[in-house]
Amino acid sequence: MRERDNETSDDVDNGVLERTDNLETTGIGIVDGATAQIDLALPTLSDGDDDYVEDDGSALPVSEHDLRYGDQDAEVHEVAADDVATEDSAIAENERDESNEVVDADVVAPHGETTVSAQTGVTRRAMHHPVSSDKHALERVRGARVEEEPLQSRRLDQLSADRESPDLLTADRLIDRTRVAGAEPEGMWQRLVYGATGGRVVLADNARVRARKDLDGRISAPLTGGAKFVPVLSRKGGVGKTSVTTLLGMALADAREDRVIAIDANPDRGTLAERIERSSGKTVRDLVRARADVSGFNDLSAIVARDETRLDILASDADPHLSEAFSDRDYHDVAAIAAHYYSIVLTDSGTGIVHSVMDATLELADQLLIVAGRSIDEAKLASETLSWLESNGYADLARGAVVVLNTSRPGASLVRPSELEAHFRTRVRAVVTIPYDAHIATGGPITFRRLSAATRGAARELAAVVVEGLRATGTVR
Incomplete structure (x- = not known):
C-alpha cells in the first residue's frame, strides 16, 4: 500500500x-x-x-x-x-x-x-x-x-494425466490374439486342412464364401438417425409388390441384428400376412385401437406375426370396409409406434399412389421401392410413377429410388431386360432384378431357405442396396 x-x-x-x-x-x-x-x-x-x-x-x-x-x-x-x-x-x-x-x-x-x-x-x-x-x-x-466440482462429476480428462479412461480397455489391447483359435473355415478343403492341423492352419475362403460374407456386411451395416421408412409402390396389381416386400423384409431380418417390420397398408384387403407361415390373428386395426396401451415390445409382439427370419408382419384388415377406413392419421399412429421399436419399417402401400394412406406414406419415406413387371405396360406404369413423384414434390425420393424388375411368370420374355434396366438407370439410383421362383409363384407362405439360390441372392442384393441408400441419405427422424 x-x-x-x-x-x-x-x-x-x-x-x-x-x-x-x-x-x-x-x-x-x-x-x-x-x-x-x-x-x-x-x-x-x-x-x-x-x-x-x-x-x-x-x-x-x-x-x-x-x-x-x-x-x-x-x-x-x-x-x-x-x-x-x-x-x-x-x-x-x-x-x-x-x-x-x-x-x-x-x-x-x-x-x-x-x-x-x-x-x-x-x-x-x-x-x-x-x-x-x-x-x-x-x-x-x-x-x-x-x-471445484465434485470429483464424481468431473471429466476423466480433467484428472491427473496418468489416469486412464475406460475407453482404453479395448479387446485389441487386452486379448492375446496368438492364443485365440481362428474360426472354422467354410468349404470342404478348408475344413479338411483345418481339422488335420488342429486348427493351426486356416486356408482362405473361396470366392463364393467371400462374396457372401461381403454381402452380409453390406446388409448388416449400422443405421443411424432413428427408424427408416421404406414404402414399396406399384401402379399395377399382379406385378409382385407384396412378394417383393416379403423378400426384402426376410433378407434384412435374416442378416441384421436389429428389428425389421413390414406393415400392410393396403386399403383394399392386403395379403402381406399370408406370405409368412405364422399368424397372430391381429391386424393393423387392433394396433390402432390399442396404441395407448402399448408400453413395451411385449405388448406389440402380441399383435404382430414373426417369421423364422425374425421379420415381423403387421397384417391389414380382412374386411375391405374396415380397410378403406384406415386413414393417413391411423398410419401416422402406427408408424409412431413402429418407429419406437424397429430400425427399418417397410410399408406394402397397396396398388396406386392416390389412395388415402399414400400421402402419409410418402411424407415419412426415407427411400422408395417401385416394383415393375417385365412387360411393356408394366414398365411404362412404373416409369410414369416416377414422373408423378417428380411433379408432385417428391423429386429427391424419385432420384434415390430403387426399381425392382420382378419376374412373376416363367419362361423367357420377348422384352429385352437389358433395355428395361438401361431405361430405369437413367431415372433412379439402382435397379435390381428378381428372377422367377416357383416357390413364390404358388401364392402361399414364403420360406426364405426354400427359395432358389438365385432368388435368395437377388433378395439379399436388394437388401444391401436399400441399406446403402439409407446410410447415404443420413435422414434423422
Whole structure:
C-alpha cells in the first residue's frame, strides 16, 4: 500500500466483506461466539482492466497498485454479465490510532459461523467489475477460490494425466490374439486342412464364401438417425409388390441384428400376412385401437406375426370396409409406434399412389421401392410413377429410388431386360432384378431357405442396396 501524495487522513475506511461462505477457513480454530483474524489477499487484475479510478476521475492501472487510500465510504460493486446488473455496497467506519496504525476491520458473520477480520488498511474506491458470471465476480473481488466440482462429476480428462479412461480397455489391447483359435473355415478343403492341423492352419475362403460374407456386411451395416421408412409402390396389381416386400423384409431380418417390420397398408384387403407361415390373428386395426396401451415390445409382439427370419408382419384388415377406413392419421399412429421399436419399417402401400394412406406414406419415406413387371405396360406404369413423384414434390425420393424388375411368370420374355434396366438407370439410383421362383409363384407362405439360390441372392442384393441408400441419405427422424 502507498499513501496518497501530500495527504494524510485521520480516518480510513476498510473493505467489508458481505459474504464469507466462500472463504477458505480450514485450520482456523473458532469457538462459538468468538472471532478469528486472517490475512485476506486481494487478487491482482490484468493491465487491461480499468477497475479503479483516481479522485479526479482518471483511471489508475491496477498493476501499479490494487487499491488506493480514500477518505470516503467504500463501495464494492459486483456487476454480473447478464442483461440486469446488480450493485451491492458496504460501508465500514474504523478509526486509526495516534501512531497511524491500521485498526482491524471486523467482518462479523452470522451467529454460529466464522467471524473474519480483514487487515487490509485500504479503502476501495467505487469499483465496477465487468465479469462473465457471478462466480467470477466473487473470485475477483473477494480473492476466494471458486469451489471445484465434485470429483464424481468431473471429466476423466480433467484428472491427473496418468489416469486412464475406460475407453482404453479395448479387446485389441487386452486379448492375446496368438492364443485365440481362428474360426472354422467354410468349404470342404478348408475344413479338411483345418481339422488335420488342429486348427493351426486356416486356408482362405473361396470366392463364393467371400462374396457372401461381403454381402452380409453390406446388409448388416449400422443405421443411424432413428427408424427408416421404406414404402414399396406399384401402379399395377399382379406385378409382385407384396412378394417383393416379403423378400426384402426376410433378407434384412435374416442378416441384421436389429428389428425389421413390414406393415400392410393396403386399403383394399392386403395379403402381406399370408406370405409368412405364422399368424397372430391381429391386424393393423387392433394396433390402432390399442396404441395407448402399448408400453413395451411385449405388448406389440402380441399383435404382430414373426417369421423364422425374425421379420415381423403387421397384417391389414380382412374386411375391405374396415380397410378403406384406415386413414393417413391411423398410419401416422402406427408408424409412431413402429418407429419406437424397429430400425427399418417397410410399408406394402397397396396398388396406386392416390389412395388415402399414400400421402402419409410418402411424407415419412426415407427411400422408395417401385416394383415393375417385365412387360411393356408394366414398365411404362412404373416409369410414369416416377414422373408423378417428380411433379408432385417428391423429386429427391424419385432420384434415390430403387426399381425392382420382378419376374412373376416363367419362361423367357420377348422384352429385352437389358433395355428395361438401361431405361430405369437413367431415372433412379439402382435397379435390381428378381428372377422367377416357383416357390413364390404358388401364392402361399414364403420360406426364405426354400427359395432358389438365385432368388435368395437377388433378395439379399436388394437388401444391401436399400441399406446403402439409407446410410447415404443420413435422414434423422
